[in-house]
Amino acid sequence: MTVERDRMPGSENLSNTPRIRVLVAKLGLDGHDRGAKVVARILRDAGMEVIYSGLYKTPAQILEAAIQEDVDVIGVSLLSGSHVPLFAALGSLLRDQQADHILLVAGGVIPEQDYDALMNSGVDVIVPQEARSDVIVSAIRDLVDARGRI
């Protein structure tokens, strides 16, 4: 990583610019968060502010955290196989609470035959396991740009 020493604390670059805020979340009975932590680190290094939810959260807990933290993006990592019902629950909660300006990103182990179901639940992007970090970062930036300032 190139160290930009002009951007050390006290430099003007850190304040006064809205930063993309992302809630990296683990839903349901799924204790594997190495991947979620790696993605959190990638997004941090891309200049985003990442809130990590911790493990074993319900869709309602994730919604409340996303609202209080006013995030632009919820990124959910699921390796448990229950992604279809959990994303359906989270997507409908977001719509019910008028929080569907929040972009929804799905990652983890998600078989191709479930892509349509997730998209219909309100997922904006599915990140396959092979996705490169720079691709994830630019997809999030593009989506937030397209959505506009809130």
Add this chain to the structure above:
Amino acid sequence: MTLVTRSATPKRGIYRPSADLVPKVLAGSRPDIARMISRAEAGYDEASDALAALYRHAGRAHVIGVTGVPGGGKSSLISALIRAYSGDSHKVAVVAVDPSSPYSGGAILGDRIRMGDSAEAQQAFVRSMATRGYLGGLARATLQAVDVLDAAGYSPIFIETVGVGQDEVEVVTAAHTVVVLSPPGLGDDIQAIKAGVTEIADIHVVSKGDKPDAAATASALRGMMSLTPLGRPSEWETPILTLSVATGDGILDLKQCLDSHHAHLVTSGELALRQRSISRTRVLATLNHLLRREFDENTTNLAAHLQAVADRSSDPMTAALALLGLNRMEAKP
């Protein structure tokens, strides 16, 4: 393999003017409180009138600063206090500060992990905040976030500082009550007599009280408190509490202690003094921010001056004066 993106129309955001958020914040609407805090953090000029209006509605909350070393147990302690206060039907809020990367500007905000699980915590308002380059243990917008939550009726409001070293004491001019957390096993009793963070406590807490070294840490703090004259003269005798979030021991004692400190501030008249000192810090910090912004917007030749200082054809004082449009400091008689 590339990403799979939805082919339907992408989501669109609607920007609602900050003035429209004010009545909703006052009515306690959580999405609007959250959005108002984001606007304060971003420093939008458009939000300044709304924040000014909210400031005038605030001032009722008991603001409690919690500070201490990284990993000392600040988030866990606040989580336990959320549970203790929620039982008394308080609306509890937390502003938890974590550092921004000095390189990317990004941040991992992890305080929430330890705060979010209980049913009570779902009623509390927990906001994570990155320092965004601001030094001193808080973020520039921390106290604006406290204003927003205060105006919305939350009290007590906890400010969790970044994990501090020895000298990040800004929280003392931000909160009414300062809790300094010392976990056991981090050095001998010379640490306890150093200046800085250990001096600013209204309440000393030894965390992780179930660990064997906790008694020694409490004893070192007691020794320090018995020897040194109080840095801030007051009738309040700073208590030293040992507690354990894991076992729950001591949490209710701390809650009682926080409440009696607040009562002491009110009856002794010290609350008014602290409010004034908080105001002073805030006005000067805002002034500093505005001057810096004006400087940044009107300075085009910074790079040349920096290079000259690096080449030693100039020096820091000459360059700074030149950037201010001055030739030399006027000598004061």
